[in-house]
Amino acid sequence: MKKLMLMAAAGLMAMSLTACGGGNEGEYAGQTLHIYNWGEYTGENLISDFEELTGCDVVMDNFESNEQMYIRVANGDSYDILVPSDYMIERLLQEDLLQPLDKEKLDCFDKLDPDVLGLPYDPDNEYSVPYFWGTVGIVYDKNKVDLADLEAEGFGIFADEKYKGDIYLYDSERDSFMMALKYLGYSMNTADEAEINEAYEWLVSIVETMEPEIVTDEIIDNMAQGRKALGLIYSGDAAYVISENPDMGFYLPETGTNIWSDAMVIPKNAENPDLAHEFINFVSSYDGALDNSVTVGYTSPNLEVMEYLSGEEGDYYGIDAYIPRSGNPNDEVFSYDPDTRVIISDLWSRVKIAASNAG
Amino acid sequence: MKRFSQLAAPYIVWAVIMLLLPMLLIVLYAFTDTGNEIMTFRFTLENFVKFFTDPDFLLVLWRSIKIALKTTVICVLLGYPIAYFIAFSPDRMRNMLILAITLPTWINMLVRTYAWIGLLSEGGIFSQILGLLGFEETELLYTEGAVLLGMVYNFIPFMILQINTSLSKMDRSLMEASNDLGADGIQTFLRVTLPLSLPGVVSGISLVFLPAVSSFSIPKLLGGGQFFLIGNVIENQFITVGEWNFGSSISLIMALIMMGTMYVIRRLDAYAAGGRKEGR
Numbered sequence: 001m002k003k004l005m006l007m008a009a010a011g012l013m014a015m016s017l018t019a020c021g022g023g024n025e026g027e028y029a030g031q032t033l034h035i036y037n038w039g040e041y042t043g044e045n046l047i048s049d050f051e052e053l054t055g056c057d058v059v060m061d062n063f064e065s066n067e068q069m070y071i072r073v074a075n076g077d078s079y080d081i082l083v084p085s086d087y088m089i090e091r092l093l094q095e096d097l098l099q100p101l102d103k104e105k106l107d108c109f110d111k112l113d114p115d116v117l118g119l120p121y122d123p124d125n126e127y128s129v130p131y132f133w134g135t136v137g138i139v140y141d142k143n144k145v146d147l148a149d150l151e152a153e154g155f156g157i158f159a160d161e162k163y164k165g166d167i168y169l170y171d172s173e174r175d176s177f178m179m180a181l182k183y184l185g186y187s188m189n190t191a192d193e194a195e196i197n198e199a200y201e202w203l204v205s206i207v208e209t210m211e212p213e214i215v216t217d218e219i220i221d222n223m224a225q226g227r228k229a230l231g232l233i234y235s236g237d238a239a240y241v242i243s244e245n246p247d248m249g250f251y252l253p254e255t256g257t258n259i260w261s262d263a264m265v266i267p268k269n270a271e272n273p274d275l276a277h278e279f280i281n282f283v284s285s286y287d288g289a290l291d292n293s294v295t296v297g298y299t300s301p302n303l304e305v306m307e308y309l310s311g312e313e314g315d316y317y318g319i320d321a322y323i324p325r326s327g328n329p330n331d332e333v334f335s336y337d338p339d340t341r342v343i344i345s346d347l348w349s350r351v352k353i354a355a356s357n358a359g
Numbered sequence: 360m361k362r363f364s365q366l367a368a369p370y371i372v373w374a375v376i377m378l379l380l381p382m383l384l385i386v387l388y389a390f391t392d393t394g395n396e397i398m399t400f401r402f403t404l405e406n407f408v409k410f411f412t413d414p415d416f417l418l419v420l421w422r423s424i425k426i427a428l429k430t431t432v433i434c435v436l437l438g439y440p441i442a443y444f445i446a447f448s449p450d451r452m453r454n455m456l457i458l459a460i461t462l463p464t465w466i467n468m469l470v471r472t473y474a475w476i477g478l479l480s481e482g483g484i485f486s487q488i489l490g491l492l493g494f495e496e497t498e499l500l501y502t503e504g505a506v507l508l509g510m511v512y513n514f515i516p517f518m519i520l521q522i523n524t525s526l527s528k529m530d531r532s533l534m535e536a537s538n539d540l541g542a543d544g545i546q547t548f549l550r551v552t553l554p555l556s557l558p559g560v561v562s563g564i565s566l567v568f569l570p571a572v573s574s575f576s577i578p579k580l581l582g583g584g585q586f587f588l589i590g591n592v593i594e595n596q597f598i599t600v601g602e603w604n605f606g607s608s609i610s611l612i613m614a615l616i617m618m619g620t621m622y623v624i625r626r627l628d629a630y631a632a633g634g635r636k637e638g639r
Contacts, residue, residue, distance in 0.1 A: 067598055067599050171584035212585065213501050214584030215583055216584070342600060345599045345601070349600065353587050353592075355587070356585055356587040357415075357418055
């Protein structure tokens, strides 16, 4: 027993030593902020600037998909900040995994674009502050694809045999079914099985006849190098592709698309909510948001940053993809419906099975 | 000696927690589903029925087994001569060669597979060489060939090392004896060397076939999202669909297939060993 006590004491001393060892000055010196964010989704200096400002240490883990993040959070891993997408925030809320924000501690709301505030998943922004936002559209090679085809066919261009073997699909069940449902003129939040099945049949017909490559982030480099004519892409990635390769264009079909947003939330079991609020303020500030948006290429919810970057001196001058479309009544925000989600993920894996059996 | 065996106690605890418990959980998950609000889970065979009555899944399973078989055959055909060459090299050279075979496996498999993406993609080294040779520049990535290449590349060291070990252990005087009794090189190889190295080939086969049939990262990276093997189906059930019960039952089915394969391979080996003894 005595030995155990000694060991515990030694352990405590070691811990307090490392905590002091940072040598940081600042209000939060010695504290740690745990962030769970998408990979390659922060500005070059965002984390180090925040550490310098507050004196805290930041530990950031990365995820590749909302679902991957969900599993860890639902299993009780503790983080102070998460950056999930719209529908996933709705799910986390439904499952009571988030804590309300303390608006007294936040000074960011007047800096943010009203278009990305008060969205259906969190109508009063009681739980979330937007991090990035954008749309999903078609990136295309202006030399290979006729804009008239895009305007006539919309997402249907992915089934146009003229472009057989020359297209990328995005390996995400939500975005693929969004594309199919929007092409067919339905709501992307439909729970109607007949509509979902029609979308499924359409996707199967594409993978069986069009020889698409189903990729994720590889599409960014590949389109920047002009390897294929067409691809389904997030607007922020398109902005990057176009800034690298001016031959590329970005098209949003008139039949509507997904207006998505990723937002910062504080989970219920966060250990340091105060520091988390500081972080939200910092990311939403002009400097933090500018750093994020310049490095990553996604649209900043900070209005001033968005205007600067799309203005004449900005990195994304003249690139439409950087400014999300507003005003098309067909555009929608994803909502979360557990039953439909399971059906759609199962159907999407069957689309991929059909694709491998066709190949 | 007995006192030392107590030192194994922590290892047994470790093995129970890290090996046995997860396996039991998979079995438990495989035979249950989430049930309703009153009972949090109930026992069922539905997951297995779902798998075996769905032609889509069976087709994927068949494709996975096929590609694992192809990988294994290529690994034997390529690995055997290499192992033979290594085993019959002078000592110092042999150590260097074994190091050269092992060295790449010190690097994480994902990193090495990512490297192949760069080599195989359009405009990469291989398509440029093909272009120079007068072939049309085609994309090599995202084809079955690319997946096969990735698998052979990742798993062949296990085959080479196993065969090399059994060739090195072999008593060389048997070959001399065979020569003295008038057998030529080919006869000696077929009737002495090859049978004696079969145990290495057999364990090499199990070390290649088993990881190949359940691999999911290689097909994902080199085959693209449209190249779906059974490992990807399982991953998908856990990560995106969120059906842990169904995912567990496919895992269990795979585990049983693998154990069956192991059993068959061991029996073949024992049979071959028996044949050798009778031949003496």
